[in-house]
Amino acid sequence: xxxFLREAWRSMRTTGAIAPSSIHLGNGLAAPLLAPGSRxxxxxxxxxxxxxxxxxxxxxxxxxxxxxxxVEFNPAFVRLLTxxxxxxxxxxxxxxxxxxxxxxxxxxxxxxxAYDVIVSCLxxxxxxxETVRSLLERFLxxxxxxxxxxxxxxxxxxxxxxxxxxxxEAARHRSVGAVLTEFSAHYGSGGSGGIVWRNLPxxxxxxxxxxxxxxxxxxxxxALAAAPDRPWLRR
Ligand SMILES: C[S@@+](CC[C@H](N)C(=O)[O-])C[C@H]1O[C@@H](n2cnc3c(N)ncnc32)[C@H](O)[C@@H]1O
Numbered sequence: 001x002x003x004f005l006r007e008a009w010r011s012m013r014t015t016g017a018i019a020p021s022s023i024h025l026g027n028g029l030a031a032p033l034l035a036p037g038s039r040x041x042x043x044x045x046x047x048x049x050x051x052x053x054x055x056x057x058x059x060x061x062x063x064x065x066x067x068x069x070x071v072e073f074n075p076a077f078v079r080l081l082t083x084x085x086x087x088x089x090x091x092x093x094x095x096x097x098x099x100x101x102x103x104x105x106x107x108x109x110x111x112x113x114a115y116d117v118i119v120s121c122l123x124x125x126x127x128x129x130e131t132v133r134s135l136l137e138r139f140l141x142x143x144x145x146x147x148x149x150x151x152x153x154x155x156x157x158x159x160x161x162x163x164x165x166x167x168x169e170a171a172r173h174r175s176v177g178a179v180l181t182e183f184s185a186h187y188g189s190g191g192s193g194g195i196v197w198r199n200l201p202x203x204x205x206x207x208x209x210x211x212x213x214x215x216x217x218x219x220x221x222x223a224l225a226a227a228p229d230r231p232w233l234r235r
Contacts, residue, residue, distance in 0.1 A: 001019070001020065003051060003076065003077075003080055004017075004019065004020045004050065004051050005018075005019070006076075007076050007077060012126075013123075013126045014073075014074065014126070015050075015074070015123070016122070016125070017050075017123065017154075018200065019200045020051050020053045021050075021053045021152075021203075022196070022198055022199040022200070023056075024196050024198040024199060025054070025196045025198075025199040025203055025205070026054040026057030026058075027057050028152075028196050028205040029054055029057065029058075029119045029121070029151075029152060029205060030054065030057040030058045030060075030061055030119065030150075031150070031207075032117050032150060032207065033058065033061040033117055035061070036061070037063070039063075040065075041063065041064075041065030041066050041067075042066050042067075042117060043066070043067045043068075043114060043115045043116055043117075044058055044062075044067065044068045044069070044115060044117045044118070045068075045069050045071070045110075045114075045115045045117070045118045045119070045142070046071065046118075046119045046121065047071045047105045047118065047119070047120045047121065047122055047139075048071070048072060048105070048120065048121035048122040048123075049072040049077065049100070049121065050072065050074075050077050050081075050121060051077055051081065051084070052081050052084045052088070052091065054119060055070050055081065055091065055098070056084075056088065056090050058119060059091050059094050059098065060090050062097055066097055067098075067099070068094075068097060068098045068099070069098075069099050069101055070098060070099070070100050070101065071101045071103060071105050071108060072100065072102060073102065073103055073104040073105070075102065078100060078102040081100055082100060085098060085100070105122070105135065106131070106134075106135070110139075110141070111142065112141055112142060113141075113143065113144045113145070114142050115142055115143055115147060116143070116144055116147050116148070117143075117147060117148045117149075117150075118143060118147070118148070118149045118150075120135070120149065120151035122151070124151065124153065124180065125157050125158075125161075125173055125176050125177070127176065128172065128176075129172065129176050129178070129179045132176050132179050132180065136149075136179070136180075136183050140187065140210050140211075141210075144210065145210055145211060145212045146209060146210060146212045147209065147210045148189070148207065148209055148210075149187075149207075149208040149209070149210070150205060150206065150207050150208075151205075151206055152203040152204060153180070153203060153204050153206065154201045154202070154203050155195065155201060155202045155204060156201065157173070158170075158173055158177060161173045184206060184208065187208040187211070188207070189207045189208060189209045
């Protein structure tokens with residue numbers, strides 16, 4: 001917690017939070033991951049893993065053949081996460097299935113149809129609208145057809161920004177909101193996770209789904225990646 005606060009203070013724009021996500025928010029974000037017995041092996045991407053509270057919620061849902069890639073670009077968080085992978089009971093139980101990628105998601109190439117589930121913890125409202133659009137497009141392209149993308153937004157940030165920020169900042173925030181609304185209108189699953197009140201601050205979980213472009217059932221990225229007749233999916 002102290003480490004998170006220190007990083008939030010040092011780099012508020014990229015950390016974008018005053019506290020790590022609660023386990024309740026973590027569970028809301030990880031909800032598209034069904035119990036391992038009821039699905040095939042899955043590949044999961046978490047973006048902006050921080051100190052690993054959401055990583056833990058995802059890890060607790062991993063089955064034997066599943067894989068999780070956790071992207072985080074703040075070296076202080078990467079160190080904490082690497083240590084947690086050894087010491088935390090939930091994470092260490094599946095540490096062989098988790099890969100930490102210490103890079104910026106904006107620099108990281110993402111293969112098409114590589115993941116069944118993407119969980120983004122990025123502070124979208126601190127980014128430019130162009131960056132948010134580009135990230136959402138890349139995430140949806142990186143999902144198998146029907147794959148799930150979840151992310152969250154804190155409640156009340158727009159009115160707060162209107163009150164305390166410059167006009168340009170408030171306008172940027174509104175433009176980001178418009179991009180997020182547009183993607184929800186196109187790709188919203190109808191079953192969004194709703195509001196998580198037990199988080200500081202309370203947050204809304206948003207749930208998008210990649211279009212069903214062909215008849216490939218969700219839950220098959222790992223199997224497809226290994227399939228010899230799907231060379232474009234091999235990584
Ligand atoms: C709101 S915090 C979430 C942290 C953690 N997942 C949680 O929920 O408590 C956002 C995280 O995204 C990371 N982040 C921001 N921009 C990033 C980027 N371009 N690439 C990778 N990680 C990024 C920050 O360093 C921070 O850890």
